[in-house]
Amino acid sequence: MLVRATMPASISLPRAIEVSSQIEKTLREFPEVETVVAKIGRAELGGDPESVSNDEMYVRLKPKSSGPRQRRKMNWLMPCAAGLRAFPASSTTFRR
Numbered sequence: 408m409l410v411r412a413t414m415p416a417s418i419s420l421p422r423a424i425e426v427s428s429q430i431e432k433t434l435r436e437f438p439e440v441e442t443v444v445a446k447i448g449r450a451e452l453g454g455d456p457e458s459v460s461n462d463e464m465y466v467r468l469k470p471k472s473s474g475p476r477q478r479r480k481m482n483w484l485m486p487c488a489a490g491l492r493a494f495p496a497s498s499t500t501f502r503r
Contacts, residue, residue, distance in 0.1 A: 408468060409502040410434065412494065414460040423447050423459045426494055433490050434466055441467045 412430060414423060424447065431443045445464045484501055491499050 408466045410464040410466055410491075411500045411502070412462045412464070412491070413499075414462060414494075416458060416460050418460050420447075420459045423462065427462045427464075430462070430491060430494055431464060433494075434464065434487065436490075437487060439468050441469045443467075 427445045431445055434440055434443045443464055443466050447462050448459045
């Protein structure tokens, strides 16, 4: 799953890294999440000119058979989105 947080355009790189780390930590608190990898800014190839205000996180969910607390994706997304509202992102989107 891809989670994209768009922070204010005026955010500094150190602050963007700090916010990204906090978002990653929040995502990892959900029992459904196996791992989170974040990328701030544009790709090394430079084909997509994004600033440090763009934060993309690749979230790997645990397999459905990994335990009794496993919820359906939509049931996981609602509390996850609510938990991410505390961060200074102007928008947060989720993609499969």
